[in-house]
Amino acid sequence: MTVSLAILGTFFVIAIALGLLAKRGHTMTLEQWSVGGRGFGSLFVFLLMAGEIYTTFTFLGGSGWAYGKGAPALYILCYLTLAYTISYFLLPAIWRYARGRGLVSQADFFIAKYESPAMGLVVSVVGVAALVPYLVLQLKGLGIIVSEASYGAISPVTAMWSGTAALIVYVVVSGVRGSAWTATLKDIMILVIVVVMGVYLPYHLHGGYGAMFTAIDAAKPGFLTLPATGMSQSWFISTVLLTSVGVYTWPQFFAGVYTAKGENVFRKNAVVLPLYQLVVLFVFFTGFAATLAVPGLIGAEADLSLFRLAKMTFSPWAVGMIGAAGLLTALVPGSMLLITAATILAKNIFRVAVPQSSDRTVGIVARSMVPVLALASLYLALHGGQAIVALLLMGYNVVTQLFPALVLSFGDRPRISTAAALSGIIAGEFTVAAVSLSGASLATLAPWLPQIAKDLNIGVVALLVNIAVIALVSVFVRRPSR
Amino acid sequence: MPGDTPVGEPSRWRRYHLLALLPVLGMLGGLPFANRVYPLVLGLPFLMAWLVGWVVATAGIMAWILRQDTANGLASDEAKGKGAECGAGEGSGDSK
Numbered sequence: 001m002t003v004s005l006a007i008l009g010t011f012f013v014i015a016i017a018l019g020l021l022a023k024r025g026h027t028m029t030l031e032q033w034s035v036g037g038r039g040f041g042s043l044f045v046f047l048l049m050a051g052e053i054y055t056t057f058t059f060l061g062g063s064g065w066a067y068g069k070g071a072p073a074l075y076i077l078c079y080l081t082l083a084y085t086i087s088y089f090l091l092p093a094i095w096r097y098a099r100g101r102g103l104v105s106q107a108d109f110f111i112a113k114y115e116s117p118a119m120g121l122v123v124s125v126v127g128v129a130a131l132v133p134y135l136v137l138q139l140k141g142l143g144i145i146v147s148e149a150s151y152g153a154i155s156p157v158t159a160m161w162s163g164t165a166a167l168i169v170y171v172v173v174s175g176v177r178g179s180a181w182t183a184t185l186k187d188i189m190i191l192v193i194v195v196v197m198g199v200y201l202p203y204h205l206h207g208g209y210g211a212m213f214t215a216i217d218a219a220k221p222g223f224l225t226l227p228a229t230g231m232s233q234s235w236f237i238s239t240v241l242l243t244s245v246g247v248y249t250w251p252q253f254f255a256g257v258y259t260a261k262g263e264n265v266f267r268k269n270a271v272v273l274p275l276y277q278l279v280v281l282f283v284f285f286t287g288f289a290a291t292l293a294v295p296g297l298i299g300a301e302a303d304l305s306l307f308r309l310a311k312m313t314f315s316p317w318a319v320g321m322i323g324a325a326g327l328l329t330a331l332v333p334g335s336m337l338l339i340t341a342a343t344i345l346a347k348n349i350f351r352v353a354v355p356q357s358s359d360r361t362v363g364i365v366a367r368s369m370v371p372v373l374a375l376a377s378l379y380l381a382l383h384g385g386q387a388i389v390a391l392l393l394m395g396y397n398v399v400t401q402l403f404p405a406l407v408l409s410f411g412d413r414p415r416i417s418t419a420a421a422l423s424g425i426i427a428g429e430f431t432v433a434a435v436s437l438s439g440a441s442l443a444t445l446a447p448w449l450p451q452i453a454k455d456l457n458i459g460v461v462a463l464l465v466n467i468a469v470i471a472l473v474s475v476f477v478r479r480p481s482r
Numbered sequence: 483m484p485g486d487t488p489v490g491e492p493s494r495w496r497r498y499h500l501l502a503l504l505p506v507l508g509m510l511g512g513l514p515f516a517n518r519v520y521p522l523v524l525g526l527p528f529l530m531a532w533l534v535g536w537v538v539a540t541a542g543i544m545a546w547i548l549r550q551d552t553a554n555g556l557a558s559d560e561a562k563g564k565g566a567e568c569g570a571g572e573g574s575g576d577s578k
Binding site: 071074077078081082084085088089208209210211212213214217224225226233236237240241261262263264265267268270271272274275277278281284 | 505506510513514517518519524525529534537538541545548
């Protein structure tokens with residue numbers, strides 16, 4: 001136990017040190033802080049983009065879903081792959097447009113495209129609203145990792161508090177540059193650990209993959225395929241489509257696009273990343289190995305399965321290393337999320353409210369928003385009981401509503417009027433909010449629908465409402481002629 | 483999106499880009515057929531192996547598209563010299 005705690009502590013210090021070192025030689029203007037002065041080469045952009053793969057979401061959530069739900073967890077593999085094929089065409093176009101216009105945030109892009117500050121405000125609010133569940137998820141993950149890896153010596157609540165404090169210091173000091181450096185360390189560690197666990201555990205516990213899956217299929221028939229109802233094929237397809245188009249509507253990925261020096265890195269990434277993310281498979285293997293080895297974790301507790309199995313199998317120093325890797329998977333993406341949300345609040349909301357404020361003031365506001373956001377998310381993390389994957393899917397439902405307006409903005413000018421784009425986004429978000437707050441699903445709203453329609457991801461319905469409203473408003477409000 | 487080209491700029495769209503739709507069709511369209519445990523493939527349940535196979539195929543397809551694009555001069559870092567196009571109007575680079 002003391003060994004694992006010491007390892008956790010050491011890596012935490014290393015992460016902070018890397019963050020401080022990364023800052024050297026760069027004056028932290030807002031552009032440096034949030035998009036690294038647009039000077040990141042291929043490797044850094046690659047690592048920042050690959051960041052989505054190795055977050056606490058896949059590490060704990062991916063194994064937790066494989067453990068608790070089985071085959072539906074495979075959606076993660078599919079949506080990332082399809083997102084990369086989309087990125088091949090989408091990201092160079094976004095990058096080209098952003099270059100030379102000094103765009104820093106996602107909202108900047110929409111403001112420039114639609115020539116509408118109102119659009120910027122709406123996109124900003126949507127972005128922050130979607131980022132919060134994502135941040136909550138990272139903090140929850142941090143709590144689980146630290147408390148599990150310390151063998152319960154640190155309670156999840158204390159762990160979440162100290163993790164949040166760490167994140168704040170880290171982000172305020174070094175901004176996105178800290179993320180890139182630590183991302184390098186994180187990716188190497190997590191790669192090694194995930195592969196070792198995903199290979200060792202199935203062989204150690206069952207004698208091989210074939211034997212493990214045969215045993216699981218015998219003990220839990222239907223666990224390794226998509227069920228006929230609920231998380232059925234129709235759920236799977238709609239969720240994969242929704243989340244894969246949603247990936248690049250996340251404000252932090254938009255900002256990630258801006259960090260690149262050139263546009264070709266995105267095309268190369270689209271080739272390499274599908275293979276790189278196959279490592280997620282080993283996370284699934286760990287989760288599947290846990291289904292029979294550490295049964296009985298129900299609901300959100302499934303997120304603990306990876307650590308429970310690790311503690312059962314490995315010595316404390318190995319658990320400490322796994323915990324340290326997990327710590328980094330929470331710190332790096334968590335810092336990206338915080339930077340993005342803080343930049344939006346400062347540049348696209350504060351600056352709009354106080355137009356005469358100087359760049360320096362906006363920079364200070366951005367940094368002071370970091371603790372505010374982190375503490376608000378911490379509050380939600382301490383008071384909500386949802387599993388990690390559920391939180392991310394919620395964020396996706398919110399943020400994907402920007403997709404129609406994004407796609408329709410390409411061309412020499414947007415294909416729809418600002419009014420239509422705005423109405424669509426707002427209608428979509430209202431649908432998401434109404435459904436999330438009432439806890440309804442298509443099965444409860446419309447029991448007369450055929451099963452295949454009932455299982456559709458509710459975010460798809462919101463997206464359809466969004467598109468319908470865009471079409472309707474476009475009949476009345478044409479795009480301005482030029 | 484296809485066919486969406488500002489005046490004066492050659493289209494960035496090529497017919498072979500449609501190949502990028504194959505992974506969607508294979509991965510998701512193939513589900514009714516692939517949603518089974520047996521036969522195991524390399525020890526993996528059939529569904530998992532099917533999806534993994536498509537992930538690998540996707541990388542191959544995208545690599546092929548990138549090669550074609552590079553050969554056609556559609557994939558390059560136009561902006562190596564920074565500021566080449568600062569403040570350019572709406573016309574630049576909006577087609578996908």
